[in-house]
Amino acid sequence: MEPAISVRDLTKRFPGERPQPWSPPRSESIALDRVSFDVAPGEVLSLIGPNGAGKTTLLKILTTLLRPTAGSVRVLGHDVVADEAWVRARVALVTNSERSFYYRLTGWENLRFFCGLYNLGRAELAERIHPMADDLGLTPAVLARSYRAYSTGTQRKLQFLRAFVLDTPLLFLDEPTSSLDPVSSEEIRRIVQTECRRRRQTVVLSANNLVDVERLADRVAFIHHGRLEMIGRAADGPGPGPVRVTLRAAPERVDAALRAGRSTVGALGEWALEARAGLTVVRLVAENPEATATALLDLFGRQHLAIDQIDLRPFVLEEEFLRRVDPILGEAEEGGL
Amino acid sequence: MDADPPRLSGIRPEGIRSVARKTYLFTYLRGWKVWASYRAQVALTLVGWLVPVFLYFVLSDFLGAGALDAASLQGATYVAFFVVGLAFQGFVTNLIGLLAQRIRSEQMMGTLELVFLSPTRPGSVLFYSSLFGLLLNLLAALVILVVGVGVLGVHLVVNAPVFALAVVLLAVSSSGLGFIAAAFILWTKQGNPVGLFFSIFTQFFAGVLFPVAFLPASIRWLSYSIPLTFGLEALRSSLLAGGSLAANGGSLLRMVAYAAVTIPLGLALFHWTLVRTKEDGTMATY
Numbered sequence: 001m002e003p004a005i006s007v008r009d010l011t012k013r014f015p016g017e018r019p020q021p022w023s024p025p026r027s028e029s030i031a032l033d034r035v036s037f038d039v040a041p042g043e044v045l046s047l048i049g050p051n052g053a054g055k056t057t058l059l060k061i062l063t064t065l066l067r068p069t070a071g072s073v074r075v076l077g078h079d080v081v082a083d084e085a086w087v088r089a090r091v092a093l094v095t096n097s098e099r100s101f102y103y104r105l106t107g108w109e110n111l112r113f114f115c116g117l118y119n120l121g122r123a124e125l126a127e128r129i130h131p132m133a134d135d136l137g138l139t140p141a142v143l144a145r146s147y148r149a150y151s152t153g154t155q156r157k158l159q160f161l162r163a164f165v166l167d168t169p170l171l172f173l174d175e176p177t178s179s180l181d182p183v184s185s186e187e188i189r190r191i192v193q194t195e196c197r198r199r200r201q202t203v204v205l206s207a208n209n210l211v212d213v214e215r216l217a218d219r220v221a222f223i224h225h226g227r228l229e230m231i232g233r234a235a236d237g238p239g240p241g242p243v244r245v246t247l248r249a250a251p252e253r254v255d256a257a258l259r260a261g262r263s264t265v266g267a268l269g270e271w272a273l274e275a276r277a278g279l280t281v282v283r284l285v286a287e288n289p290e291a292t293a294t295a296l297l298d299l300f301g302r303q304h305l306a307i308d309q310i311d312l313r314p315f316v317l318e319e320e321f322l323r324r325v326d327p328i329l330g331e332a333e334e335g336g337l
Numbered sequence: 338m339d340a341d342p343p344r345l346s347g348i349r350p351e352g353i354r355s356v357a358r359k360t361y362l363f364t365y366l367r368g369w370k371v372w373a374s375y376r377a378q379v380a381l382t383l384v385g386w387l388v389p390v391f392l393y394f395v396l397s398d399f400l401g402a403g404a405l406d407a408a409s410l411q412g413a414t415y416v417a418f419f420v421v422g423l424a425f426q427g428f429v430t431n432l433i434g435l436l437a438q439r440i441r442s443e444q445m446m447g448t449l450e451l452v453f454l455s456p457t458r459p460g461s462v463l464f465y466s467s468l469f470g471l472l473l474n475l476l477a478a479l480v481i482l483v484v485g486v487g488v489l490g491v492h493l494v495v496n497a498p499v500f501a502l503a504v505v506l507l508a509v510s511s512s513g514l515g516f517i518a519a520a521f522i523l524w525t526k527q528g529n530p531v532g533l534f535f536s537i538f539t540q541f542f543a544g545v546l547f548p549v550a551f552l553p554a555s556i557r558w559l560s561y562s563i564p565l566t567f568g569l570e571a572l573r574s575s576l577l578a579g580g581s582l583a584a585n586g587g588s589l590l591r592m593v594a595y596a597a598v599t600i601p602l603g604l605a606l607f608h609w610t611l612v613r614t615k616e617d618g619t620m621a622t623y
Contacts, residue, residue, distance in 0.1 A: 014618050057618070065450050067615040089456035099447025102367060104374040109366050116362040117455035119355045 002077055003038035004170060004202035005045075005062060010035040010071035012057055012226075031057040033226040034071065041169075042200040044192070046207055046217035054226040055206035056096070059172050062204060063093045075170060089118070092163040096175035096206075098155040101147045107158050108143040114162050128165040132195070135187055136161060152179045160188060164195065171196060173205035177212055185209075192216050243289050245282045245296055248306040254280045261299040279308055359457065359465050368469025386427065386477045387484060393419050393546060394489055411548075411570070413577040417492065420485035421573050422545035424478040429511045429543075429565045430536040431477070435470030436463065437518035444526060450620055459611055460604050463519060467512050475504075482576075492577075499575040499582050506592040507568035513599025514564075520606040523614060539565050564595045 012032040015025030032054045039045045047055040060066040061073055064084045073080045075087045101110040115125050133143065136157040142150075150158065156179050163171060176192070177185035193216060196203050207213050213220055222230040247254055251273045258271060271284040286292035293310050300307055373379055397415050411418070443449035452462055485491040514535070539545060542552070543565040549557060560566045571588040574580030582589075614620040 060618075063454060065454060065615065065620065066618055067612065069616075085456065085458060088454060091454070093451075093454060095447075095450070097447055100451050102371060102446065102448060104371045105366060109370065113362050113366050114451060114455070116358050117452065117457045119351065119358070119456075121354070121358060 001041065003074075004041040004043070004076055005037075005039035005204070006072075006074040007038070007062075008036050008072045010058075010061065010073055011069050012054070012061060012066065013069045030226050032061075032068075032223075035223070035226075035228045036071075037221060037228060037231050039202055039204060041202055042197070043218045044196070044203040044205070044216050046205050046213040046220050047223055048207060048210070048213055048220055049223035051208075053223045055223055056174055058223070059093070059174055059204065059206055062170075063091045063172050064088050065093075090168050091170045091172060092166045092168040093172045094156075094159045094163045094174060094176060096178055098152055098159075098179070100159060101155070103148040104146065106144055106146055107138065107150065107154075108140075110147055110158065111143070111162055111165070115165060118166050120166065125165060128167070129161060132164055132191065133161055135191070136184070153181060153184055156180055157184060157188075160191070164191065167199060167201075169201060171201050171203045173203065175208060176205055177207075177209050185212075189215050243282075243284055243286050243292050243296070244309075244311040245293070245300070245307060246276075246309040246311075247280050247282070247300060248278070248308050249280055251275050251280045253303075253305060254282060254300075257300060257303040257305060258282070260303075261295075359461070360468060363465035364469045364472060368472070372469070372473070382477075383480070386480055389423055390420060390481055390484055390489070393423070411573045411578065413573060414491070416489050417485070417577050418548075418573065419546050420481060420489065420491050421576055422543075422569055424481035424485070425507065425569060425572055426539055426543065426545040426565065427481075428474040428478050429507065429563075429568070430539055431474045432467065432470045432508065432511050433515045433518050433535050434533075435473070436467050436512075436515040437522040439466050439470075440519045440522045441526070444523075444620075453611065453620065459607065463516055463604070463607060464512075466519075467515055470515070471508050494577060494579040496575045496579045496581060499580060499585055500572065502582075502589060503568060503571035503575055503585065503592075506589055506596070507564060507572070510564035510568070510592040510596040510599065513596055513601075513603040516600065516603025516607050520603065520610040523607070523620075524610045526619075535563075539563060542566070544569050561591075564592050567591045567595070 010032055011030070011034055014029050014031055016027035016029065018025050035054075035058065037045075047058060049055055057066060061068055061080065062075065064080050064087050067081055076090060078086050080087050101107075102113070105113065111125060111129070112122060120128075129138075133139070138154070138157055138161055142154065147155070147158070160176075163173075173192075176188055180188065189212065192203060192205075203216075205212065205216065219231060219233055221228055255273055271282055274281045274283070282296075284292075297307065297310070394416060397419070413421075440449070443452060453459060457465075482491075482493075486493060518535075542549075542556075542560045543563055544560060545565075549560045549566060552560060567588040571580070571585040571592075574585050574588075611620070
C-alpha cells in the first residue's frame with residue numbers, strides 16, 4: 001500500500017537574519033537534517049522532541065507552508081512542491097497559535113470564511129459542525145460571539161472545529177491540547193480517537209504533552225536537533241511493561257511493605273524507590289502491568305499506605321524523552337530503576 | 338491498518354457558486370464587516386473623502402483656477418475637473434494601498450498562513466482581496482460625485498457605457514500595481530510605502546488637480562507611466578462631455594495594454610515572493 005506520507009532525506013535550512021530584505025543572510029541554521037519516514041493511511045503519528053527540535057517545521061513542510069531545502073516529501077503520492085495546490089486541498093492544520101482567526105468576526109463567521117476557502121457552503125458547514133461543536137462547548141450562542149471575546153481555550157477549540165469539519169484525508173495537529181483544560185483536552189483526544197479513526201484520516205501531531213502521545217499515537221517519532229532519532233510503536237500492547245506507583249509515605253515503609261508482600265504480589269521482580277517532596281515513587285517492570293498494579297493497590301491498601309498515583313505506560317515515553325534530550329537527567333532516571 | 342483509501346470529502350471543485358461564495362466571503366465578511374466594525378475609522382474615512390473636495394473648491398477660487406481655459410480642462414469647469422480627479426484618484430491609490438495593507442494585516446493577525454494553506458490559489462486570493470477595495474472606492478467616488486453635482490454644481494453629460502468601461506479598465510489596470518504592492522509588503526514587511534508613494538505621485542502627475550499639460554515637458558512622460566492619467570481622461574470625457582467610444586479609444590486601449598503588462602508581472606512577483614517566504618520561513622513574520 002502506498003504511504004499517505006513519504007519523507008526522504010528531508011533537510012530544511014533557514015537563512016539567518018538579513019540586514020535588509022534584499023541582503024544575503026548573515027548565517028544559516030539547520031532545522032531538519034536528512035529526515036526519512038513513512039506514514040501509512042489512517043495512521044496516527046506523533047512527533048515528539050524538545051522545543052526547537054524541528055517538529056513544527058516538519059508539520060509546515062508537510063502542509064506546504066514551508067519548502068524543503070533538500071530531499072523529497074510526498075503526500076498521497078504527490079510531491080509537496082511540484083503538486084502544492086493538489087496537496088493543499090487535502091490537508092488541514094491546527095496550529096499552536098491562537099492568532100489564526102479574524103478578531104472582528106464571530107466564531108461562526110470565521111468558520112464560514114475559512115471553510116469557504118475549501119468551497120464548503122453555509123448549509124453543509126452547519127450540518128457538518130454537529131454534534132462536534134456542541135461536544136466542544138461551541139454552542140450556537142458561543143459561535144455567535146465575537147472571536148476577540150473568546151478565551152484561549154475556546155480559540156483553540158474553534159481551530160479544531162475548523163480543521164475537523166473540512167474532513168480532509170490528512171490532519172496535522174500542532175500541540176493539540178495546549179491551553180486546554182483537562183476536560184477539553186479529553187474531548188479533543190476523544191474526537192481524534194473516534195472521529196479521525198472512523199474517517200480513516202491520517203493524523204500527524206506534534207506534542208509536548210506525552211499523555212496525548214500515549215493516548216492517540218500508533219507510532220512515535222522522536223526528533224532532536226533536527227534529526228529523526230527514533231521512530232517506533234507508541235504502545236506495545238499486552239506483555240511486560242513498566243509500573244510506577246506514587247505513595248504518600250516514607251521510603252522505608254514502602255520498601256518494608258513491598259518486601260512483606262513479595263510472595264503475595266507474585267512475579268514482582270526488582271523495584272526501585274525514589275523519594276520526592278514527601279512522596280515515594282516505586283518503579284518496576286512487570287510481566288503483566290495491569291495485574292501487578294491491581295495487586296500493589298491491594299497490598300498498599302492493606303498496609304494503610306496512601307496511594308497518590310499509579311502510572312502504567314506514560315512514563316516510558318517521558319523517561320525515553322528525558323534520556324534522549326538530557327543524558328545526565330536520563331541517566332539519573334535510569335539509575336533510579 | 339485499514340486498507341481503504343482515505344475519504345476525500347473535503348475537496349470541492351471550483352464553480353460559479355464557489356466564485357459567488359468567495360466574493361461574498363472576501364467582500365462582505367472579511368471586507369465590509371471587519372472594516373465597518375471600526376466605527377471611528379468609518380467616520381474618519383468619510384470625512385477624508387470629502388475634505389479635499391471642499392478644500393480644493395475654496396482654493397480654486399482663491400488661486401483663480403476657475404478662470405482656467407476650458408480647452409485645457411477637457412471642456413469642463415475647473416470644479417468639475419478636480420471633482421472627477423479626486424473621485425477616481427482615491428479609487429486607484431486606495432485600490433493599490435488596501436490590498437498591500439490587507440496582506441500586512443493578515444501577516445500581523447497570523448491568518449495569512451491559513452489563507453494560503455487553503456486550496457484557493459494565491460492569485461485568486463489576491464483577486465478576491467482586491468474586490469473590497471474596489472467596492473469601497475467605488476462608493477467613495479460615488480459620494481464625491483454626488484457632492485460635486487449636488488453641492489458644487491458640477492454638470493454631468495454622461496455616456497454610461499463608455500464611463501462603465503473606463504471604470505472597469507481603470508480598476509483592472511490598477512490591480513496589477515496592487516499585486517506588485519502586495520508582493521512588496523509580503524517581502525519587506527514594512528508599512529505601506531507603495532501606497533503612500535502612489536498617493537503622492539498620482540496627485541501630482543496623473544492630472545488629478547491640474548491638467549498634465551501644465552507639467553514641464555521634461556517630466557510629462559512620467560504622467561503616462563500610470564494608468565490613472567489615461568483613466569481620468571476617459572472618465573472626464575465620458576462623464577462631463579458624453580465622450581464616445583471612438584473619442585476615448587486611445588485612452589481605453591492604453592489601459593488595456595497597461596493591464597496586459599502589470600497583471601502578469603504583479604502575479605509573477607507575488608508568486609516569487611510567496612515562494613521565497615516559504616523558503617525563508619517568513620510568511621507569518623511581521
